[in-house]
Amino acid sequence: MDNRQAQLLTLLIENYINTAEPVGSRFLVHNAELNWSEATVRNELRWLEEAGFLTHPHTSAGRVPTAQGYRYYIEGLDFDSLQLPKKESAELEKIFQTERDWEAACKLLAKAMVGFSEEMVLLAFSPEKVYYTGLANLFQKPDFGEQSILVDVSAAFDALEEVLPDFFDLVGAAPKYFLGGEHPFGDMLTVLSTRFGKADQSLIAIVGPQRMDYKYNWDLMRKVVELI
Numbered sequence: 001m002d003n004r005q006a007q008l009l010t011l012l013i014e015n016y017i018n019t020a021e022p023v024g025s026r027f028l029v030h031n032a033e034l035n036w037s038e039a040t041v042r043n044e045l046r047w048l049e050e051a052g053f054l055t056h057p058h059t060s061a062g063r064v065p066t067a068q069g070y071r072y073y074i075e076g077l078d079f080d081s082l083q084l085p086k087k088e089s090a091e092l093e094k095i096f097q098t099e100r101d102w103e104a105a106c107k108l109l110a111k112a113m114v115g116f117s118e119e120m121v122l123l124a125f126s127p128e129k130v131y132y133t134g135l136a137n138l139f140q141k142p143d144f145g146e147q148s149i150l151v152d153v154s155a156a157f158d159a160l161e162e163v164l165p166d167f168f169d170l171v172g173a174a175p176k177y178f179l180g181g182e183h184p185f186g187d188m189l190t191v192l193s194t195r196f197g198k199a200d201q202s203l204i205a206i207v208g209p210q211r212m213d214y215k216y217n218w219d220l221m222r223k224v225v226e227l228i
Contacts, residue, residue: 001051004036006076008044009053013065013073017211020142022062067180070190070210074177077215084219088116096227107131109224110204117217119208122193126201127165132157143188143209156186167193173200175221179210192217196228204228 001009011032012023025041028034034041045063048054053069065073092112099105103125110121114134122132138144138153156163163184170183175194180187190212193205204224206217 001048001053001072005044005048006072008041009048009065009069010073010076012045012048012054012063013069016064017213020211022057022064024062027062065210067187067210070179070214074179074214077218079215079218079222082215082219084216084223088220089223092223092227106202106204106228107133109228113206113220113224117206117208117213117220119206119212119217122191122203122205122207124164124168124203125197127168128161130160130164132160132207138189138208141209141211143211152186153188156184156189168203171195171203171205175218175225177214177218190214192221194221194225196225 008028011028015023015027015031025038025045028041029036029038036044045054048069049056049063052066053072054063055066056063092109095108095112096105099108106123106125110123110131111133113119113121114137118137120132120134120138122130124130135157144153167184170178171193173195175192178191178193180189183189183191185191185207188209189207190210191205191207193203196202196204204221206212206221208217
């Protein structure tokens with residue numbers, strides 16, 4: 001992938017994250033102030049689609065990212081340059097200043113993360129002791145508007161106790177994004193997860209559609225890891 005293709009992929013992904021609408025060449029040229037013609041952009045988007053980074057919904061003239069496209073995007077992000085806004089950071093810190101019970105504080109932290117990220121948060125003190133909150137956020141996403149998709153997502157969490165031990169084995173001591181088939185919760189979801197606690201025996205995860213705010217959620221998770 002050359003620099004122009006990489007730039008277009010980043011622009012398309014970030015616009016799709018913000019709008020939930022497929023992105024076309026005309027939109028990119030007129031809204032991203034590109035110095036390339038629509039024909040040039042259209043050809044580059046076609047190349048990105050043929051290479052597996054984008055796909056073309058049959059009901060739209062625009063394109064959307066694939067899991068491969070999101071993975072390329074994530075690997076190009078400079079996470080060290082990102083920082084959670086001070087307001088959210090202060091609210092998270094306050095939880096541990098006011099709540100003395102560690103597990104209760106972790107659950108309050110998970111609820112706060114749901115409010116900030118508008119995603120779901122999974123908290124597991126062990127593979128057998130699981131708490132999650134924000135599932136309604138998933139069902140309200142435009143990404144899950146079709147009934148069959150809702151059924152698939154629901155089924156994944158109905159089987160949570162069965163698949164969680166295997167997921168524990170995948171997660172390490174540093175935050176990591178898992179997309180689609182890289183985790184056991186269904187191809188439609190992205191999971192950002194890390195271990196924490198004594199001997200890294202616990203796990204926390206932000207769960208959402210593949211069209212999630214990867215930058216913000218990483219900042220949020222990094223702050224949470226500092227606190228717990």
